[in-house]
Amino acid sequence: MEAKTKDLWVFVETKEDGSAKNVGIELLGPGRELADKQGGKLVAVVIGCGVKAAVDEAACHGADQVLYIDGEEFRQYSTDAYVAALDHLVETYGPTTMLIGATPNGRDMGPRLSSRLQTGLTADCTGLAIDEETGCVAWTRPAFGGNLMATILCTDHRPQLGTVRPGVFKKPEAGEAKAEIVKVDFSFPAEGIRTEILEVIKETAGELVDLEGADIIVSGGRGVGSAEGFEPIRELADALGATVGASRAAVDAGWISHSHQVGQTGKTVGPKLYIACGISGAIQHLAGMSGSDVIVAINKDADAPIFGVADYGIVGNLFEVVPALTAEIKKRKG
Amino acid sequence: MNILVCIKQVPDTTEIKIDPVTNTLVRDGVPSIINPFDGYALEAAARIKDKDPDTRIVVLSMGPKQAEAALREALAIAADKAYLVTDRMFGGSDTLATSYILYNAVAKVEELEGVKFDAIFCGKQAIDGDTAQVGPELAEQLNYPQVTYALEATSADGALHILKEGEDGNYIVSVKTPCLITFTKPSFDPRFPTIKRKMAARKATIENLTSAELTNIDPTRAGLKGSPTKVKKTFVPPRKEAGVVIKEETGEESAQKLFELLSEAHVI
Numbered sequence: 001m002e003a004k005t006k007d008l009w010v011f012v013e014t015k016e017d018g019s020a021k022n023v024g025i026e027l028l029g030p031g032r033e034l035a036d037k038q039g040g041k042l043v044a045v046v047i048g049c050g051v052k053a054a055v056d057e058a059a060c061h062g063a064d065q066v067l068y069i070d071g072e073e074f075r076q077y078s079t080d081a082y083v084a085a086l087d088h089l090v091e092t093y094g095p096t097t098m099l100i101g102a103t104p105n106g107r108d109m110g111p112r113l114s115s116r117l118q119t120g121l122t123a124d125c126t127g128l129a130i131d132e133e134t135g136c137v138a139w140t141r142p143a144f145g146g147n148l149m150a151t152i153l154c155t156d157h158r159p160q161l162g163t164v165r166p167g168v169f170k171k172p173e174a175g176e177a178k179a180e181i182v183k184v185d186f187s188f189p190a191e192g193i194r195t196e197i198l199e200v201i202k203e204t205a206g207e208l209v210d211l212e213g214a215d216i217i218v219s220g221g222r223g224v225g226s227a228e229g230f231e232p233i234r235e236l237a238d239a240l241g242a243t244v245g246a247s248r249a250a251v252d253a254g255w256i257s258h259s260h261q262v263g264q265t266g267k268t269v270g271p272k273l274y275i276a277c278g279i280s281g282a283i284q285h286l287a288g289m290s291g292s293d294v295i296v297a298i299n300k301d302a303d304a305p306i307f308g309v310a311d312y313g314i315v316g317n318l319f320e321v322v323p324a325l326t327a328e329i330k331k332r333k334g
Numbered sequence: 335m336n337i338l339v340c341i342k343q344v345p346d347t348t349e350i351k352i353d354p355v356t357n358t359l360v361r362d363g364v365p366s367i368i369n370p371f372d373g374y375a376l377e378a379a380a381r382i383k384d385k386d387p388d389t390r391i392v393v394l395s396m397g398p399k400q401a402e403a404a405l406r407e408a409l410a411i412a413a414d415k416a417y418l419v420t421d422r423m424f425g426g427s428d429t430l431a432t433s434y435i436l437y438n439a440v441a442k443v444e445e446l447e448g449v450k451f452d453a454i455f456c457g458k459q460a461i462d463g464d465t466a467q468v469g470p471e472l473a474e475q476l477n478y479p480q481v482t483y484a485l486e487a488t489s490a491d492g493a494l495h496i497l498k499e500g501e502d503g504n505y506i507v508s509v510k511t512p513c514l515i516t517f518t519k520p521s522f523d524p525r526f527p528t529i530k531r532k533m534a535a536r537k538a539t540i541e542n543l544t545s546a547e548l549t550n551i552d553p554t555r556a557g558l559k560g561s562p563t564k565v566k567k568t569f570v571p572p573r574k575e576a577g578v579v580i581k582e583e584t585g586e587e588s589a590q591k592l593f594e595l596l597s598e599a600h601v602i
Contacts, residue, residue, distance in 0.1 A: 079470075079480055104501055108482045111467035114430060115474035120562030121429070123465035131566065138566060143464050145347045148359055150568045157562040194479035195509045198495065202503040210501060216602075240602065258521055259499065264347070264461060265370060265519040273601050283348055294601050295577075296592065311577040312592055320585025321592075328593040329602070 001117065003158035004094025006040030007065075011086070011100045012058050014048030016075060020057045022213055023101030023166035028061045030128045030169050031099055034137060037130045038096060041065055044179070045098075047085050049075035059177035066181045067093070073188050077105045078195055081188040083112045088186050090117060095159045097137055099128075102163035103212065110163045120154030121161040124268070126168050126291065127151075136160060145264050145287030166212050167270035168291070209259040211243055211267040216275075219245035219262055219289075220255075223278020223299060223318055227255040232322040233277055239329045245269065245289075247279045263288035277318045281306025298322065335389045335489055337379045338440065338451040339413065340472075341372035343397055343404035344462045352570055359570070368404045371457025373411075375517040377524035378487045379455050380412035386489060390414050392447060394439060396424065396432065402540050409535035410527030417443050421544040426558030429463075433471035434555050438548045440476065446541070452511040453494060458483060458518045466516070473514035481509050485520045 010031045012024030028044065035042040044058035046068040058066050069085050086109070090098070100106045102124045114121035127140030131153055139152045139162045154160040211217060218237040220230050230244070237244045245267075246260040262269055264284035274292035279285060281297070281304055289295070290309050297310035298318045307313040314321055345364045353360050368376075376393070383389035393408040395401050396419040405416035419439045427435060444450055454476070459466035466482075473480035483499040496507045499518060509515070527535070545551060554560050578595065582588040596602045 083474075104483055104499070107466050108470060108480070111429065111465075111470035112474045112480065114467070115433060115471035118430070118562075121467060122563060123429075123467055141464075142571070143568075144345075144350060144359065144462055145464065146571065147347065147350055147352065148568055149571050151566045152563050153566050154563050194513075195481060195507050197505050198508050199506040200500070200503055201505070212501075258519060259504075261519075273596075283350075287347075294596075294599070296596070297577075307577070307579070309577075312580060312595055313577055314580045314585075314588045314592055316581070316585045316588050321589045324586040324589035325593060328590055332593065332597075 001119070001158060002094070003096035005096065006038050007043050007093070007095045008035035008038055008040055009043045009045050009095040009098040009159070010063070011098060011106070012044050012046045012054055013101055013103060013105060014046060014051050014054045018048055018050035018053050020046070020054035021101065021103065022171065023103060023164070024054075025057055025061050025171050026166065026169045027099045027101060027164055028058065028063060029172040032062045032172065034097065034128060034130060038135070040096060043067060043095065045086070045089060047074050047082060055181060056177065059179035059181060060174045062172050062175070063179045066179045067184055068182070069184050069186045071187050073190060073193070076197065078193045079108055079112055080193045080195070082109050083116060084188050084192070085186055086113050087116050089184060090159060092184070098159050098161050100161065100163045102165045106163050110161060114161050117159070119157035119159060119161060121163070122152040122154070123163050125162045125164045128162070128164065137162065145283065146290055165268070165270060165291075209243065211245055211260070211262060211269050214243035214269065214271050216240050216242035216273045217245045217262070217269055217271045218242045218275045218277065219247065219279060220250055220277050221247035221279030221285075222249040222253070224250055224255065225278075230256055232319060232326070236275070236322050236326045239326045247282070247285050276306050276310070277322055279306055280304045281309065335382060335386060335453070336449045336451045337382065337389060337391050338443065338454045339372070339376045339379050339391060339393045339408070340436065340454065340456045341376065341393055341395050341404055341408055342369045342457070342460045343367070343395065343401040344369045344460050347461050366400070366403065368407055369457050369460045371459060371461070371517060371519070373457070373524050374520055375455035375457050375515075376408055376412055377520070378484070378517055380525060382487060382489055383412065390449070392417065392443060392451075394419065394436070394443060396420070396435060396439070405540050406535045406538065407527070409538050410532040411525060415447070416538065416540045417543055418540055419543045419548070423545050423553060423557050426561065427556060428561035428563045429465050429467035430471055430563075431556050431561040433468050433475060434560075435548070435551060436468070436472050437475040438551050439543055441550070442543055442548055450512065453487075454478070454512075454514040455487075456514065456516045458516045469514060469516035476512075476514065478512050478514045479509050480514045480516070481507050482516045484515045484517045487515060
């Protein structure tokens with residue numbers, strides 16, 4: 001389809017309580033720059049149920065316009081209802097570009113939408129720019145488990161779509177809300193939703209594993225040695241307000257559940273700080289965490305490949321270093 | 335139940351090295367494997383067949399002729415029949431063009447098999463491209479419901495019950511058939527082929543589907559030319575400079591030193 005406008009859209013995914021997920025607000029930062037270069041508006045698109053909080057948040061983080069759809073059928077994410085809603089919005093307003101956070105839902109919805117619109121989608125981008133030659137968005141993304149970067153263009157189809165990895169861009173500063181807010185009437189029939197959530201199995205004792213959105217991750221690997229060995233890892237994570245991660249070796253050994261796994265067959269993460277404890281640094285693990293801002297490695301083996309990507313490496317016994325670090329943090333932070 | 339499992343042959347990325355002189359990927363001599371996530375999809379189908387032996391599992395791949403090796407491995411593990419979509423015209427397809435070709439291939443395989451698949455199982459993503467897009471794009475063209483990030487699937491009277499990973503725990507989702515499911519890594523290891531199945535797989539006929547068979551394919555929607563996305567350039571990510579190595583007398587001293595460095599750098 002043809003773009004009706006030069007507008008750039010950011011899909012702002014909501015939580016069940018109607019507030020915005022971080023990544024949607026983060027993307028308003030690069031979205032602003034790209035929209036200015038494209039010569040169009042920056043539009044935040046919000047879908048959910050009771051989404052006032054998300055609409056307000058988008059409005060005060062730089063959006064020129066907020067389009068939102070609010071309805072009970074959108075309280076919980078479903079592929080069928082969300083793709084229909086976005087398709088309706090795109091057909092109605094005709095943006096030239098749309099950024100979608102590469103969350104599990106974003107990556108479920110994005111390709112479905114690109115297929116419906118018959119346009120190009122670039123997955124899990126970590127870099128965004130405008131290509132000088134064509135004026136299109138230059139989407140840069142890792143492939144081959146992070147061993148290769150590729151820059152992708154979508155020159156002839158609109159809108160050009162991309163999912164963007166959470167945590168890559170910083171949230172823009174909040175300012176005065178100056179966005180035009182537009183409620184779009186759209187509903188989706190309940191019988192059109194062909195999936196039904198029968199049961200939600202929360203992690204044990206309310207422990208949420210949001211690795212992708214975490215600012216700090218403390219991970220354990222083979223060197224942790226046992227399920228009990230994760231105790232000092234958890235204590236350090238608690239002291240830092242961090243999320244607990246793990247390498248495949250620790251997950252395969254049954255010491256911790258797969259939802260904690262970082263790496264090629266687990267989650268790809270990009271926290272501000274990643275502390276790898278007793279992780280040797282197999283390439284599959286590095287693929288999932290080498291995009292972290294600062295990496296600390298604690299390992300007995302001075303030749304472990306993890307030290308090749310670490311900003312700070314401690315060669316030593318994690319069972320001495322980790323509790324000492326926890327104690328130090330508690331002492332200094334009171 | 336009739337299940338179609340889509341698999342891709344990929345280079346074993348654990349074996350990939352970067353040429354330090356040219357700064358490019360060295361792919362020579364890198365072994366090819368079944369994409370691990372597709373292996374989990376095949377295992378999920380095999381587990382349905384374990385409970386219901388009437389289940390028939392067909393595997394489909396798209397790629398050059400040598401991708402037959404991956405299909406033979408799938409036959410040795412659990413599949414009953416294999417098809418390879420292969421044609422120069424299809425080379426260079428992006429995810430949307432690939433899903434379009436696969437959509438046409440699904441229809442052709444259904445015609446040849448004389449069945450309609452109740453479910454199409456795919457891996458969440460391939461470990462070379464890492465896009466996780468072909469599954470949902472194919473589901474859209476088929477107009478099937480989809481469930482992504484699946485761990486396990488069980489058959490339940492006109493539906494599948496899928497245990498899937500969510501952001502805040504796991505879900506059990508019921509999805510009507512026909513449907514398309516993409517699988518991530520479950521808590522169990524996929525089965526290995528038996529010697530007997532391996533020998534049978536070696537002799538099995540793998541049907542090739544080319545543009546001559548897939549006559550409905552519009553060439554302007556396939557291959558490099560039919561792909562809306564184009565690769566402008568590729569590059570090897572810049573390597574990090576060597577980090578600071580901390581090796582004090584005791585673990586405690588190292589921890590203190592680390593804390594100081596992290597504080598100075600305003601990381602914590």
